[in-house]
Amino acid sequence: MLPSLLQVTQYESAKQWEYTDLTLECAGIRFPIHRVIVYPKVAAIKAACERGFKETSTRVYSIDGFEPSTVELLREYLYTGDYTTEHETRDDYGIVTLNNDPILSEALMPQLRVAAIADYFDIQPLQKLILVKVDEVLKIPWSSEGFAEAVNLAFEVNDETLRSKMATIVFDHLEDLLHQEFPAPFFANDLSRRVFRLTQNRKRDMEGEIKELSNEKAALLNRLEQAVMGYKLAVVYNGHSFVLKGTCLKCGQIRNYNKSELDSPHCERCQLWLSS
Numbered sequence: 001m002l003p004s005l006l007q008v009t010q011y012e013s014a015k016q017w018e019y020t021d022l023t024l025e026c027a028g029i030r031f032p033i034h035r036v037i038v039y040p041k042v043a044a045i046k047a048a049c050e051r052g053f054k055e056t057s058t059r060v061y062s063i064d065g066f067e068p069s070t071v072e073l074l075r076e077y078l079y080t081g082d083y084t085t086e087h088e089t090r091d092d093y094g095i096v097t098l099n100n101d102p103i104l105s106e107a108l109m110p111q112l113r114v115a116a117i118a119d120y121f122d123i124q125p126l127q128k129l130i131l132v133k134v135d136e137v138l139k140i141p142w143s144s145e146g147f148a149e150a151v152n153l154a155f156e157v158n159d160e161t162l163r164s165k166m167a168t169i170v171f172d173h174l175e176d177l178l179h180q181e182f183p184a185p186f187f188a189n190d191l192s193r194r195v196f197r198l199t200q201n202r203k204r205d206m207e208g209e210i211k212e213l214s215n216e217k218a219a220l221l222n223r224l225e226q227a228v229m230g231y232k233l234a235v236v237y238n239g240h241s242f243v244l245k246g247t248c249l250k251c252g253q254i255r256n257y258n259k260s261e262l263d264s265p266h267c268e269r270c271q272l273w274l275s276s
């Protein structure tokens with residue numbers, strides 16, 4: 001949803017300390033804010049400020065464990081419904097887009113930091129927005145540079161969808177991540193790295209087998225074109241390989257053929273009867 005002029009104006013006035021009545025503080029940096037904006041969206045801050053904790057008298061709410069730049073993105077979101085990381089631009093209409101081809105992990109990190117703070121304050125609309133933005137970021141061409149750090153950060157966030165997105169990307173680029181000179185930190189456990197490598201080799205073998213089988217099937221289908229009148233042939237997979245199943249349309253007898261005796265599929269019974 002695009003921010004209204006009013007929202008943008010309110011955000012600008014907050015940055016100028018105009019009529020602000022609450023301050024978020026992070027690592028010594030202060031972010032003035034309007035209670036009327038933050039209370040409806042962040043229940044934890046509202047509760048702390050209203051229930052007679054020290055925040056009530058000081059009108060300062062301390063946020064620990066996050067970077068000030070992330071708190072600024074949170075504040076921008078609370079006012080405008082979106083936020084612009086250092087790799088994003090907001091145009092005149094308020095639409096936020098990615099700018100100048102950042103490296104994948106560089107573009108991901110600030111999004112994941114916002115995901116962490118959204119999770120911490122349980123701001124569900126923001127969590128949903130982040131997933132959309134992460135999908136956009138994941139369209140950036142693959143680069144393993146710094147990616148492990150991004151994965152580790154993503155897994156600190158309690159968001160099933162986010163975790164599964166990251167796991168999918170890791171799976172798609174397992175080969176690359178496993179064969180780096182310095183394996184990614186999440187494969188620091190030697191056992192897991194070995195298991196992943198085996199899985200990867202097994203997958204390659206299976207892909208080879210599937211290709212072989214489909215070639216075999218194509219060859220058999222080719223033979224089918226020479227099917228005899230009055231005799232129906234079908235290609236059937238028996239769990240190990242493809243075989244031909246022949247059915248006589250006259251007497252209904254069914255017979256399996258192996259590849260060596262394919263040259264003249266026929267019904268022996270009817271042939272016998274015809275020739276007698």
Ligand SMILES: [Zn+2]
Nearest residue numbers: 248251267270
């Ligand atoms: Zn027959």
